[in-house]
Amino acid sequence: MNARTGLTELVESWGYRTECAADGAEGFEKILQWSPAIVVTDLMMPRMDGMELLSRIMELPQRVSVVMLTAQGSIESAVEAMRMGAYDYIPKPVEPVRLKTILQNAIRQREADVELEVTRRQLRDTGVLGPLVGNSQEMKAIFSLIERVAPSNVSVLVTGESGTGKELVARALHDLSSRRNKPFVAVNCAAIPETLIESEIFGHEKGAFTGAVERRAGCFELAEEGTLLLDEIGEMPAATQAKLLRVLEDRKLRRLGSKVETPVDVRVVAATNKNPQEAVANGELRGDLFYRLNVFNIQMPPLRAHRDDVKPIAEKMIDLMNERHHCTVSGMTDALLTRLTAYAWPGNVRELRNTIERATILAGSGLLGTEHLPPHFGEPGFAPAAHGGSQRAGHYAATQQLYSDDNAVRVQVGTTVDEAEKQLILRTLLSTHNNKTKAAEILGISSKTLQNKLKEYNATTSGTE
Template identity: 75%
Template sequence: MIALEKVLIVEDEVHARSGLTELIESWGYRAESAADGVEGLERAVQWGPSIVVTDLKMPRMDGMELLERIGCLPQRIAVVMLTAQGSIDSAVEAMRMGAYDYIPKPVDPVRLRTILQNASRQHELDEQAEVSPKEVRQSAGVGALVGSSPRMKEIFSLIERVAPSNVSVLVTGESGTGKELVARALHDLSGRRGKPFVAVNCAAIPETLIESEIFGHEKGAFTGALERRAGCFELAEEGTLLLDEIGEMPAATQAKLLRVLEDRKLRRLGSKMETPVDVRVVAATNKDPEQAVANGDLRGDLYYRLNVFNIQMPPLREHVEDVARIADKMIADMNERHGCTVSGMKDILLKRLEEYKWPGNVRELRNTIERAVILAGSGLLGVEHLPPQFGSPGFAPLVKKSGQYAAREIAAAIAEANSSGEVKRYIEDQNTVRVEVGTTVDEAERQLILKTLSSTHNNKTKAAEILGISSKTLQNKLKEYQNSASSATE
């Protein structure tokens, strides 16, 4: 906490106002008070507090109007909204308008103190920052995100505005568009910078373990629970938690998550005690969230609680003017990672990259650039460093999904391309899979799995990793192929 941070309390109820003032002063802040929004605005202009704690409903000028007026002042002031339990929707709307956070009445002193500490830390970072918000926008990037197209500039501006608050954010967009990078940028530009950033993929955790993974468990909570374990919420304490593929979370876990978001307390599996948590939650999904709600995959109340702000990442094909800038950053990253000295791209290569539709989005572009950098080693990248058949009809890019390769999707792409009879060569990386016209998707998948297993010298763990499937799934596939072969010989 910064010494003598100024906090203004705006509350029309006399006892509540004096009680809050005394409490906040006892924590080492300089606190003053005002009886309503009109007086609060005057004090904000004259005194220049860094934080305003205001009631929502007041005579003359309510908290919403005060928030709007404060937002027009030249100095940045974090506004914390006090609200009755029945006015939570109004508080969420206030956060959409730029409030830093809200706290229900009766005020929980622990939560209020945490909010003030976070707001103070954000104020300190803002004062120490050498780059102004305008310069950040002009640098054509936020965090690891880069681009200069209108779409990306809008996203950078939104990230910059939302990051300092504690508001939940829902990031949507196709796979590979950079949703996790948005979450990291929100974290790095917030007062939680320097605290943990924890990302969990809800689709990658078995349904039987996801509740334990997120909320933690006590020793003996279930078979195999040999010791107490902190969940992702506790690991991200005072930091940011990214819940990726939120639509894949089981319904029961979604209900428990909603309660944690509302109460800021969680209960580990097997525990009778509730643990306070101070975590900013960012959720991400590659599905249409409203359709997911309609289908029953995502609880409506959880969606509305998470969707205070929505950042929608566009597919790369909709901002191809950013390909050059993104590729340049990737080349620099790959040079450092692989010890190469590639200096850039030839114009003809850039033209090919900008003309391609990028079904795998930025993730596919990264895979393509990484391959090219390794092949070239130095100098300029050219079209000769692209994957075979790049951009041609039926080209099936080997695109990572959730960090691994999606075997069935690749096999489906191969089978689809075969139907045209235009391309027979699809995946080449020291080994080649060739599939004839008329091959079924299951057979294409079988050939891909067996060829990959052969290329790893029958190392099932490595083959499963390359294919992006679990070892158990690979074992089941191999057993299925063996049973089919036995049946055929009988």
């Protein structure tokens, strides 16, 4: 009683109109009578507990943001509540600063609902959701997931092959949330040296290590009140993963070399091109971190699985490239569209973008045609170059006849295991534009093992490490 009264008075002191109830049943009656914007409820209550109250609130026609109060040891229940639609949760005893921030964010979310409905109408009419494009059932399902989860504060794990648009999903989640006017910060965990990744993400104090000549804010602080994308989360070192988990649970971080914890209010989106369950089984991703990040999962399909979207994506790319390169391309021929739709796109949307960019620059104006495609486009053994050109991969002649539109490796009966392994490795290198780091990830081997294999094959590749 005293705790409930004290919390009510605290919230009223911030300028909110409040009502209080002794349990979930009384609270639901008041919700029906009063239609509040926000409900702050305990998890454990007599007559009707917090989970049942949340379930009933989610069935109401009006939108109500639910904030769950949890005791120590009830974090799993809180995460389950967020899966059911709760806006956020806060451990007891309640920290006033954190509660105030959550309430402010919930109000901003309510104000964003009108704009979100406009965006939904645009999506239904045009097949466009922010930077994402698609009219296929696969993409419509992705759009629906984004719409559902964007207004909440839950962590999201975006999975899928390289080049499928995982960062675009993160940006769409940010743009459709109440945080859209705050920073969006993206960091590639695989691109940062292991010795620097903690400093990059969490920041450091002056003198924390050799070369730390001044205090530096990390990505969490740079994304304050906004969204932080942690791309290729499976490449994050285990020690950093443990520290990240604590920040996600406590909403506080400690810069390297600091004795003081700093509160943070950041929505985290993580992305990986690995199978997360396999990454957990292999020890590459902590199971508890995966559980905390995977409150909501969005699996991006490869472009070959929704080829009907090649046309609208290509058309949008043409508009973007016209603006970027000052061209006046008006569209593409039917012959070009047929070639683009038939291709398997091992590099997914990223490869399509590079192909359209090259074609737009070559054409300059008029219609894009098949003559603007890279040489040997779509033929067996075709390997798109990193900068939009193409090449015949001389070392990979043995694998050229094995390539199909499904980007498969076909091994004839009688082929030795060693030769089949060689063909698989070299074919995978082709599909990743000769990027050995990506190829090693897809093959499920270490970069060192891949390098040793290439030395055995006497291959003289020159791709990205």
